[in-house]
Amino acid sequence: MPEGVTGKDIILTIIGEIGTAAAPAMCWNMPARRSARYRMEGRMTVCNMSIEGGARAGLIAPDEKAFDSCAAGRNRRRARHGTPRCATGKRCAR
Secondary structure, eight states, X not given: OOTTOOHHXXXXXXXXXXXXXXXXXXXXXXXXXXXXXXXXXXXXXXXXXXXXXXXXXXXXXXXXXXXXXXHHHHHHHHHHHSSOOSXXXXXXXX
């Protein structure tokens, strides 16, 4: 991906090519291998903007970057509030 290209640029390009009615009331599922280069903010933008393309939801399969981000967020919240606000235990432990 060229320098300076963001998740918003990518999703707007996709919507521009397929239109806003290409997948009405469906879920857009994007493989993690394609989105591995995106930062977490870009991944969230792609998922949120998939609704602009007519989808009900946008999903990107989680990878290590996603799990690390979840764990980092959980640790920051715990430091601020004293209790975790993210899934804990075997399901989120990595």
